[in-house]
Amino acid sequence: MADNFSQSLTPPVSPFAADSLCELPPSQPPCFCCAESKEEPAGTLPADGYIARGALKRLLLRLDPAPSEYETDIVEIFGFPWVTEMALVESTKLLFGLFRQKIYKLETLVQSSSRDFGQVGSLHYEAEDIKLQCVTFLQYIKVYLHRYLIPSSVLDGGSSHPFEELEVQFPSVLLEELLGVTLLIGRLKDLPANIQSAFTIQNHGKINPPSWHLLHLHLDIHWSILEILHMLGLKMQGQVVYAHQFVNLTGENLTDASLFEEHLCSLLCDLTGLAMGKYSKVRPTEALTIQHYPCSCIKELWILIIHLLENRSKVLHTQSFWSYMNSLLRPLVCGKPAPEQFSGMPTHCKDPLGFTWWLVTHIAILGKYNRSGAIQAERIENWTLIEELLKITCNPKGNLAEEQVRMHVHFCLSVCMLWDPSTVAVSTLWDYYSKNLNGSFTVPWLGVAGLGTLCKSPLALLDQARSCSSPSPLHSPGHTQLYRTANSFHIFLRILALCLSQDRAGGVPQRQIKGRIYSKFSSKKMQEMSEAGLMNFLLLFIVVARQVELEDVAGRACELLGFLPSNCPPGHRTLIWRGQLTLLLLFQVGERA
Template sequence: MDICSAASTFLTDSLELELGTEWCKPPCFSCAFDNRGGGGKHFSGESYLSSGTLKRLLLNLDPLPTNFEEDTVEIFGIQWVTETALVNSSRVLFHLFRQQLYNLETLLQANCDFGKISTLHCKADNIRQQCITFLHYVKVFIFRHLKAQNAENVPVHPYEVLEAQLPSALVDELHGILLYVGHLSELRSINPGAYENQNQIKLFPPSWHLLHLHLDIHWLVLEILQMLGEKLKQVVYGHQFMNLAGDSLTNVSLFEEHCENLLCDLIHLSLNRYDKVRPSEALMSHHCPCPCFKELWVLLIHLLDHRSKWSLSEAFWNWLNKLLKPLFETSSDQRRPSVPIIQPRDPLGFSWWIIAHVASFYQFDRHGAPNETRHMESNWSFVEELLKKSINVQFCTVLIYSKFHQKRMEELTEVGLQNFFNLFLLLAAVADVEDVASHVLDLLNFLKPAFKTSPLIWKGQAAFLLMYTEKNLDIGALAEKFSGDFQEKAKEFLVSKNDEMGQRHTLWTLLSIYIDGVQEVFETSHCLHASHEKLLNDGFSMLLRACQESELRTVLNFLQAVLARIRNMHQQLGRELQKGNVDLNVQSSLLAKERHLAAVAGALWRHFFSFLKSQRMSQTVSLPQLADAAAEKEYMEQLAELTRLLFKLSEVKNIFAKAQVECLPIPEDPKKALVRFLEAVGVTYGSLQQLSDKSAMVTKSLEYLGEILKYIKPYLGKKISSAGLHLTYSVMGILVKSWAQIFATSKAQKLLFRIIDCLLLPHLVLQQEKELPAPMLTAIQKSLPWFLQGMCIVCCQSQNPNAYLNQLLGNVTEQYIGRFLPASPHLLDLGQHPVLLALRNSATGPSMSPLKKCIVQVIRALIKMRLQMVHSDTVTMLSFSLLVKRLATENLQYMVRTCQAGSGDEPAARLTSVFRQFIQDYGMRYDYQIYSILETVATLDQQLVIHLITTLTQSLKDSERKWGLGRNIKQRKAYSQLLSHLGQVGQDEIQRLENDDI
């Protein structure tokens, strides 16, 4: 078989067919193609990409379907038996292979002048084609003739012994070849130059053929190892070699070692080119000496990414990053590649250069065609490391500063200003925040006040304030400017007329931004400094006098939040000061903090409490708001005193006595005292025996509560205090649980219904598109177990069985069982779910049965709905997956063959019954898919499908009757196609269908 002819490359497909040659030339690396005319051709027609070899490898198909089909094959000029040559003579064949390599190397010593180039070209090309043909034969032999050996079967025949040893022998021989050829980077000259004769035919020197044969060997060894692993589905151990760690050589370790060496060689060759490239030409100069190296990069990308999806091997970027990191990382613990790479003059520049060029290879698909929409695997983690090492923060800061000046600031639009703040906030997070904030303030002075941009400017300043607070820096400079702007706007707000609603709305937008920002600063500050006092200036005094009711509520909520923060800090500071043996430096620091707290409290007193005092007899501000705002320590003491006086009443003492609960003489905590009283009322009612006493107790209990919902509704609005919400929900939850027997009476049930509707099932909960405020959700989560336990007791002990009670319990369970699911599906996290806590913390087992039923019903409904949603999406998604189709077909084949083996010559009755039921269940819905499945079954067991003809025909007719449109031509055509595979029986059924009237 003469492969030498240079003119053979110019034969067209039609000429080859006329010659009657079925043999297809095996693919190989070649840059002997003309791309001067354009047309988008990137690789030779003989390449592994263009010929479809890579695609067949990844899909595990026959590598060369039309080659090596004869009984004998000519390899190295000798005729061999195709099916046994590699088993009987593997060592001889690989020895001949190495001999041919040596022959090609000796041609390098010949004088390559123009007179001898034609002869040298033919000899070198002949040797190369023989070597390539042998390696392709190894691939074909593995795919067609190699059998996976069963460990239990001991080979008896000498050929079986050799066949069992072949995989290990292949691993050893491939390793030997790699040791013989060495590294690509060790080749003396990599110059893909060519000569052209008078017929414009390119003639290449032996060095060109040797280089490309080395490329072929390196790639085909990877192909053979990949096919060996896919064929045997197990690790193959070599017998002659060990790796550097002293472990036995395997097909997996050889593949990984060879991949690493090959990538090191490609990096080494790229380094040689990079050192000769000018920096200005880096992006235009490619790192590949010829298109064959480019093709090798693309092949490695596809192969390694493919292996990473189906095994534990690493993806291409991981391989490359692992080899590039040692170039610019000097740490001693960094793992060095087995092949040392020369150190470049500019490691970071080279890394950027090769990453940029290699990333462009992801555009080529399995056929080597460019496809810009093809998915590219992310390599951001490595690029991020390069960015960190390449960019200096100080340099970036100065560069960004230089881009902004007065003219640029005046040209900024609303979106531009937002991007300006995003940029400088990001810069402040990584650079010196004080320097960045100072520069931002200077730039903002260039802006002219505008209606659209003012809110953005105020939000930006608030963001920098928070950043200072997070880093525990002094906010003095920012606070002085920001609070000064606030004071000016508050003065404008005070003097504005009520009829100027547009101006008031604009001003209030800015003022509310300041209020929210300052509140967050106080809530997130670890400790207060003297500069915090600057945020509370005379602007609040003017603002309070100008506010209407809704605006005033916002300001008073701000006051409550700041007071609560100061109170907590003061309590914590007091505990630290009471500790003994405090160091003098620590004590002076604590005293300084106490002075700062006093200064902030003094500012609040000056700017807020004079107004509150003046409004105590006014109707402008509601009494609850004033009470909340004035709830400082003296008012808490007054509440505690009031509670103490109430507990001295004989009626209260009588309730505690009947409940056998100790009445605290001096209750210090009003909340604990209230909870204790509510529990005592519940216990007292449960101990009563006479119906009249119980009825009187219910009436008295309702009098205790009064219009309770009227008092708690103000705490459920949009501007809500988390502390007030938590107190409201916890007290009401304990009330529902403790008074469950009272609420079981018909007289008190109406109040229970209103409590549940108001607190647990408000309109906001029922609107699925809206989220509950975070403070409300937290309060409900902590108190929900008490509510559920109380509702369960009411359901079990209700005097009049009420379906609405069970409906309420079901609605509450349904609304909150999904809202409080943990982020992770860990059982320990799930145990803290409030609905489950209600079951776990309940002392009364039987009374919780209604809740258990509700939980089961809700979970069953959720699972049913989830399955319905997932089913259609999953079926649609999987139907387009080639892997799913292949696996489904294989499973179907195994199932039919297994049933055939168990039933002898007769069709398997069990399998026939399953298919019949399958047709009856899904025939109306998936008719075309069923016919396609049964066509596959018919190729395996024709009689099985013949037994299903009656069921299939009946399903077809039922479908046509259901739609009422006569014959379904498309469906009948698909059914007839299935029947055509069933011989005469199928033809008879087709004739009956044509003659049948519907």
């Protein structure tokens, strides 16, 4: 009998505990974490982010957010066990109350960390754990909506189970709790300076201050609210979700769609404000190399919003991403007040037009990422806004200096390399340069850089035309440093060459552009041409000749050169011979771009 008993005082392990010991710990949900490895190539997205982990793709395809998680009957949230299939409905307010407590606790850690430098390590791990618990709760909400939420009709007068009543009320209660969270965390622009300064932490190591964790938790919450509201709207299958208690208390309507719209516009406004702060320190020579986001998490957030809004535009027929951005940026360029939904937009911008060019170009570059984080061929274009910006840039009333025009045209070239070139954009630019062909297009503070525009030989002229006909790759130094090495007219020639090269068969756009170029030259205009203007004329026609009908373009150029007076200055006569010899070189080598 005694042999049946062990002398150990440790109680036997229950079957439930034994089973739990065999389970693998749940994987960490995707989150914003811009800790970058030195081995990661530039331009890659964070490995633990929503895109790299496939969360965005699953959201857009309406798949389970975490197919291998939350499969047991019991789930641990905030250190307590809950019934997986019932917790969010039965204890909505309690769970969100615990969620708010965790946010308060993390805020307290931020305050204490500023006074206690001896606890850096322990504060980091405590803050990291709080952030993980909050992100896990947000992930649980998404999983619950996908797996267990079933749209319920209003209960009739008959008896029903209390849980069924809670299920009917749940979408409304969830909406009110999400509103409460947005009011609690506020907007990104309103975060204290000591928290926003965490954006500037470089070389992220294993130990980060609580402010870094709190800042990135705010990003997780902002994005997760959009995710949850999007999923809620889809799961309700067209039923509008009203926040009944909020409506009863305030008399104002609040729906899932209106909260999504309000939160989205506030977030876009704040992200634009962050970019505006960065632009204040950008010099024209660095405009393409300095990004509009302070860390890679903000970059990822932009990409997430782009794809979510484009997906909603196709599926739900709502506004596209660029439609929102156009509504946000147009008043800024025109100096008008921002629309009501974009309230809180910073008003201090040193150069609204230049900032808009800069922001739109860098957002267009982000459009190259697909929903899996890979580079895609398809682009989300917005030529409508670009063409409006070009008209403002080229408006004589604006009286913009070459340093501004050069930067704007450089941005336009970058956009043309990302999207299919626009004939409207080329026409707008040509109208501007045809009136200013005699200009030197120099930037005084750049010194001698880019001043050597008069080629000394036909071969040098041909080489310059070749460089204008074949733009360098988008992210290469040859392109990013173009502001220093080429004037705005030479950058325009690259745009022109790109547009002409898109239509090799001599189609309507190509003929239209060639006709517009021819129409701007007359005998009077040729006789009024300066030496710099004649150089620009020759370079223009050589670039066009390399792209389209060589014989026709060369013949037209020689015909126009014949309008120059016979007693023109020696410099003009030298350029005429140089240009004609360059055209002969094109015929000799049969060169086409």
